[in-house]
Amino acid sequence: MEVQQAISENLIEVFKTHKGAVYQSDDEQCLYLIFGGKTARYSFSCFSRLKKQIVSYNIEQLLTRSALLPDIEIVTLAACEHCYVLSITDLIALKDILEGAFAMFQLNHMIKDCLQRYIA
Amino acid sequence: MKDLMRIKGLLSTEIESLLNQQVKKEAHSSSIYLSMASWCDRNGFDNSATYFFKQSDEERHHQLKLYKYLLDMGGTAISPEIANIKIEYNSFREIFEDALDQEIAITQSFKNIAARCHKEQDYVTMEFLNWFLKEQREEEYKARRALELFEVIGESGTGHWEIDKHVGKINYDSEAS
Numbered sequence: 491m492e493v494q495q496a497i498s499e500n501l502i503e504v505f506k507t508h509k510g511a512v513y514q515s516d517d518e519q520c521l522y523l524i525f526g527g528k529t530a531r532y533s534f535s536c537f538s539r540l541k542k543q544i545v546s547y548n549i550e551q552l553l554t555r556s557a558l559l560p561d562i563e564i565v566t567l568a569a570c571e572h573c574y575v576l577s578i579t580d581l582i583a584l585k586d587i588l589e590g591a592f593a594m595f596q597l598n599h600m601i602k603d604c605l606q607r608y609i610a
Numbered sequence: 611m612k613d614l615m616r617i618k619g620l621l622s623t624e625i626e627s628l629l630n631q632q633v634k635k636e637a638h639s640s641s642i643y644l645s646m647a648s649w650c651d652r653n654g655f656d657n658s659a660t661y662f663f664k665q666s667d668e669e670r671h672h673q674l675k676l677y678k679y680l681l682d683m684g685g686t687a688i689s690p691e692i693a694n695i696k697i698e699y700n701s702f703r704e705i706f707e708d709a710l711d712q713e714i715a716i717t718q719s720f721k722n723i724a725a726r727c728h729k730e731q732d733y734v735t736m737e738f739l740n741w742f743l744k745e746q747r748e749e750e751y752k753a754r755r756a757l758e759l760f761e762v763i764g765e766s767g768t769g770h771w772e773i774d775k776h777v778g779k780i781n782y783d784s785e786a787s
């Protein structure tokens with residue numbers, strides 16, 4: 491995929507769906523989000539804020555709101571260069587990816603926590 | 611894979627959120643005590659007004675202590691919005707009843723955070739919380755003692771004047787303290 495071409499560092503796959511993926515770079519201590527045809531680099535804290543914001547959307551409410559309102563959401567974060575213009579289906583897909591990635595972070599955290607406490 | 615979550619800070623999302631809720635509760639308590647001080651002052655209970663001004667300062671101090679812990683551990687401390695603070699009270703006694711209810715609610719809230727710390731084995735935050743758990747013993751004791759004055763002294767005649775005189779003297783200095 492173009493993903494691998496864009497980033498040549500040693501990337502670890504965190505979570506992937508057919509709509510996009512999240513990779514982690516241990517060297518840079520950052521994350522790469524591949525979604526909607528673009529690759530964006532995030533610090534962990536910016537990425538957490540993105541997840542928080544995406545998860546906070548009430549999808550049901552968006553689907554049932556007035557037809558006069560646009561069916562797109564513009565997602566921006568303070569002090570973060572990336573911006574997304576998402577349809578509701580995109581929003582659901584991104585939400586899946588971010589929730590999946592954070593479940594993996596949590597799992598990794600639990601494993602590391604045990605390893606460091608009982609083995610190291 | 612590096613644990614970026616852990617590198618960023620020590621707190622889990624749940625503990626961070628509980629601590630931020632507590633920041634808000636302490637700020638809320640501080641505002642309530644300030645409002646009680648106002649009512650007491652307006653109604654001529656000078657010692658009680660002084661007592662509540664002091665309580666309000668203490669709550670503000672609790673708020674900041676939690677706030678700084680959140681920041682020290684790599685969390686995001688959120689400055690809370692406080693609304694709906696009662697201005698009028700129906701009686702002198704109602705103030706002290708509310709004060710005790712308030713402190714009991716705060717103790718319960720800390721117990722809840724402590725339970726979460728045990729569940730996650732977050733002994734670092736647990737150790738930090740111990741200070742608050744001990745503080746709540748004193749807070750509940752003082753609030754309970756104040757309310758008891760209404761029974762011990764009685765509200766008839768110069769009762770309220772006598773109660774107000776004693777409120778300022780409440781101190782937690784038992785052997786258990």
Ligand SMILES: [Fe+2]
Nearest residue numbers: 636669672716
């Ligand atoms: Fe407090």
Ligand SMILES: [Fe+2]
Nearest residue numbers: 639669713749
């Ligand atoms: Fe208190």
